[in-house]
Amino acid sequence: MGQYAAPLRDMQFVLHELLNVEAEVKQMPKHAELDADTINQVLEEAGKFCSEVLFPLNHSGDQEGCTYEGDGVVTTPKGFRQAYRQYVESGWPALACDPAYGGQGLPQFVNNALYEMLNSASQAWAMYPGLSHGAYECLHAHGTPELQQTYLPKLVSGVWTGTMCLTEAHCGTDLGILRTKAEPNGDGSYAITGTKIFISSGEHDLAENIVHLVLARLPDAPPGTKGITLFVVPKLLPDAAGEPGKRNAVKCGSIEHKMGIHANATCVINFDNAKGWLVGEPNKGLNAMFVMMNAARLGVGMQSLGLTEVAYQNALVYAKDRLQMRSLSGPKAPEKAADPIIVHPDVRRMLLTQKAYAEGARAFSYWAALQIDKELSHGDAAARAEAADLVALLTPILKAFLSDNAFEGTNLALQVYGGHGFIAEWGMEQYVRDARINMIYEGTNAIQSLDLLGRKVLGDMGAKLKMFGKLVTDFIDEEGVKPEMQEFINPLADIGDKVQKLTMEIGMKAMQNPDEVGAAAVPYLRTVGHLVFSYFWARMARIALDQQASGDDDPFYKAKLATARFYFAKLLPETASTIRAARAGAKTLMEIDAALF
Template sequence: MGQYIAPLRDMQFVLHELLQVEEELKAMPKHAETNRELIDQVLEEGGKFTSQILFPLNHSGDREGCHLDKVTHEVTPPKGFKAAYKQYVEAGWPSVSCDPEFGGQGLPLVVNNSFYEMMNSANQAWTMYPGLSHGAYECLHEHGTPEQKALYLPKLVSGEWTGTMCLTESHCGTDLGMLRSKAEPQADGSFKISGGKIFISAGEHDMSENIIHLVLARLPDAPAGTKGISLFVVPKFLPNADGSVGARNPIFCGAIEEKMGIHGNSTCQMNMDEATGWLIGQPNKGLNAMFVMMNAARLGVGMQSLGLTEVAFQNALVYAKDRLQMRSLTGVKAPEKAADPIIVHPDVRRMLLTAKAYAEGGRAFSSYVALQIDKELNHPDEDVRKEAADEVALLTPIIKSFLTDNGWIATSEALQVYGGHGFIAEWGMEQYVRDSRINMIYEGTNTIQSLDLLGRKVLMDNGAKLRKFGAKVQAFVEENGTDEAMAEFITPLADLGDKVTKLTMEIGMKAFQNPDEVGAAAVPYLRVVGHMVYAYFFARMAKIALEKQDGGDKFYQSKLGTARFYFARLLPETAMLIRQARSGSASLMALDADLF
């Protein structure tokens, strides 16, 4: 079923040549000893694990799905998933970027982020089992009591226990202020939690010894809306004082959701009937605590689509070089064969280059954001930490939305390369399209992310965060503006930067008169800003490639060609998007609901 080869050369280019991570990490005492050799070694081993262990289970896992025993409420994942997880734990992968105080290896997030791209390329459904555990770890690490940390974190770090986040209920999705799950305080300081949750990824399985559910619920005297939500840790098995598992807690899987894709992951309806839980953080402040996990998950969802973009591209490229169909319009290219390989045709190249550009742009962008998170958490200079935190806040909704939109586009284009074979399950491409579609919905739909970007991250602070990032773009433009070889990249980048500034001001002025203007403009606005970010990184990558293209390494020629394609073929989408964003809310809101 196809192939997956970890794109180590491009990962190394991004980390070492583009981002200079070794130098950046030296400024952080916690990571000062993390050198290039160690990073490359980790990524090489990650490539072996993902391609050899996880990838072979992807298609079979999709075909088999998960199985629920309705009597015992136990879920069995597809064949091979549990054994692969055992190998994952034994190799120490869960602990890569975790705190050494709790058994972690303490490596920077930017390294772990690249490993997660590999895992998602190899098997997104499987990766979601350990992936959510890392978010649970981060939430407890930030907001847990010393006792909770001592009990839960070593088990999550080792991978012996996994974690979930239980937010959504059947009557409310993003609007968590409507949730009804209840938490009754007990004399011993615990709570009895009752209610039902839906869409809980990896909610029940037998791959780990215990599952730690982070559950949002309401206390009896909680105020209405989001100000009355508390967060609780609700384990599948109640832990004993020594960390061993004890009695079964009444939090059960009632059903497995029948889904379009990611069949190998047990997306569960979870029912709690006075399940025992413990408060995390402050009463009625649960949403603030959960946002630690949600922001980690938003980066993780972006990496899911980046992974699928890469693996879909790889397989479409192999197919395009092998599949014979017609002759080239400019003359026969393979005279010894009955027809030419389809890679000679311009539109096949457009589809392949679209996926390639979105993979390489997404890799550069997501690695940059991961490095900023490392700075936010670990840099000794408070000003640097603050600046990094502002950038992460600004860029997180773009990571989640732009990468997942592009993943949907790229997997669809890759499927199209196969023609009719792409629609047939045995080739594996249709699974990537199905799997990628959920990522545009997860962790706040892309519309919600767009509203977050425009409404909260840009307009709410009068564009301060956006201007800071724009200053970096402008500095690069000014530094390279007189270089004729860079003109094809610098000119459109500078032009788009100016247009983003004007568009932001225009929407802000309209929003004072009519708040619906924000909702009408948000989605195209996010894609415009997403393209500005990609154009910035492609220009930076092109500068490196121009300097090194004559050294005999074809990698730089390929990088330069991809950058040129991006600027020529993908960036022009912004002209249409800007017109959409400027068109206002009138055409959207004019019809009464009964006229649709």
């Protein structure tokens, strides 16, 4: 059903023309030899796998879903095991992993591009290796040498997969009240007892073992989040040779029946004195798990970009083919019974909204991945620190803004199809259902908004926000005097100024009433999200103008410029309402008694 082609031309534009990654990696010793040809070759091969092997399984996988066979056994849809085997045999899980454990050592921005394509092809399938990579990163950062030697080579190769086990029935985001217990066994291991829910990829038949990273409480743990410890709990206990041995006391109790991502097993996982091993320090498990949680939040951004892109591609094909009515300005296809619906202004609005959000997300997310590479690998300590601050600031925006936009974009794609979009066989309604979870898991978008405004902006008196603001003002100072850039620079400068004033206003009000942060957070994040997109769209417009000025009449640059103009004219004005909503304050929300609802 439908079609998918990796958007290689735009991916290469972002990586090489916008971000100039080949020059950037020269400052990262371990990546310094990487060149554009190698990057492009990797992307092309990944695109083939995603379009030819994975995408054909997306609709059938959604229709079939995962099956709970009983006694903890879960099977994935037809074709999933074969696709995963091919994925592993081709070495894709190792792409951005440490060569010391069998990885290929490529930068995160290359892995990021891979995951965009995987998620366009099948988000539910892509979650299996995606969570495994997060488990790898967590153990790579916080595991003991013994744990790293046991688990990392298996996760890197993909023969074992990983999960993150946080949520319990009585607590989601509020991990401070979790109840899962960890008792010392006296031999360096711990007995883990409790039940976790909503565990994506928690049980399946794709890999020979599953490595659960589990948050639990030690017997003497202090209350709240300061008493959480992280453990690695394998489904099958590694034997002396590091191979899967006897079954651990961890089992899937059931799988959730969900609105979307049917082909990913979302599990209830029961731990009954299961053997686990400490990861990181006692009572500091949340710090260690944040490595995986932040990776997952960036991963949700890539899920959202992937869905936005594939839904747009199919809506565009449909709009060019579907005949319906005549153009208001006269027939555009007089030889046909009606004009294709792409001639109608509102259909174009829907398509351009999807295109602008997809291409803006690609620029932003690839740039963010490049910052992660700088944080991890840049040769200069100051550059590493600056990149780390930018990633911390922008992670909640990447998760929330992109997933909000993906839900809007997939809904618009469905709307382009009209009644056919509501029918399962066309595939659009699946993208809407799959996109909806991205706004919820890995911290709801309201939680991301509180994180942005409360912790990342007001928490350091705006220092990180000013760091990003300097990137914006430097670009404005450089381009603001050029007449051809006025249509982009003026609104960029305007939204930058408004964000600065809005931040100060909310900060002052929050000193008197902390509820002001909660009341303003969601519209504040959307406002800052538009600032980020405005910056990248202005930069992309600059490149397109330069190419045209040099005599390059490639339609790609014409389309890029037209989409930039659409973004500034039709999407950025949303900030007029988000700013007003953020400024409206907490009074109208909090003065009504709960009994009156």
